[in-house]
Amino acid sequence: MAMNRIQFQPGLSLPAFQAQFGTEEQCADALEASRWPQGFHCPECGNADYYLLKGGKHKTFQCKRCRLQTSLIAGTLFQNTHLALSIWFLAIYLVSQAKTGLSALDLKRQLGVSYPTAWLIQQKLMQAMVERDAQYTLSGDVQVDDAYLGGELAGGKAGRGSENKVPFVAAISLRNEHEIS
Numbered sequence: 001m002a003m004n005r006i007q008f009q010p011g012l013s014l015p016a017f018q019a020q021f022g023t024e025e026q027c028a029d030a031l032e033a034s035r036w037p038q039g040f041h042c043p044e045c046g047n048a049d050y051y052l053l054k055g056g057k058h059k060t061f062q063c064k065r066c067r068l069q070t071s072l073i074a075g076t077l078f079q080n081t082h083l084a085l086s087i088w089f090l091a092i093y094l095v096s097q098a099k100t101g102l103s104a105l106d107l108k109r110q111l112g113v114s115y116p117t118a119w120l121i122q123q124k125l126m127q128a129m130v131e132r133d134a135q136y137t138l139s140g141d142v143q144v145d146d147a148y149l150g151g152e153l154a155g156g157k158a159g160r161g162s163e164n165k166v167p168f169v170a171a172i173s174l175r176n177e178h179e180i181s
């Protein structure tokens with residue numbers, strides 16, 4: 001399965017992150033480039049010609065050949081989200097840079113969202129990281145380089161000495177929608 005990733009380098013400073021991903025437009029552009037490195041291709045027929053549909057919150061493409069409509073976030077981690085992509089990116093950044101795990105409460109405070117929203121974000125990011133590599137299971141700590149998503153799950157091996165160390169921080173995977181069965 002092809003995986004496209006948006007990656008934040010380890011040690012990326014907050015100002016550097018904000019310069020790169022501080023606006024909704026920057027995040028949308030990064031997501032688009034991640035999904036379609038060679039430009040949009042219809043997930044149904046592979047055609048590269050499209051119309052841009054106006055009006056939606058997120059960029060929506062319509063294939064000129066088969067008329068399929070595809071939004072930028074459809075089939076990704078962010079599907080059906082009501083949150084700005086910039087909030088999601090900030091959440092991913094915070095999780096990726098955290099040294100000792102980030103609780104839903106931490107996310108709530110730092111993102112300025114409600115607790116249920118923060119909890120949902122945390123669950124989705126954990127799920128994305130689990131899907132990224134089958135060796136991570138929900139029963140264990142989900143480890144992303146030095147950062148741990150901890151606090152809410154018990155069991156598993158924690159700490160920097162864990163054997164499942166991933167060399168890259170917060171490689172949040174995005175599944176192309178035609179790969180979802």
Ligand SMILES: [Zn+2]
Binds near residue numbers: 042
């Ligand atoms: Zn098409």
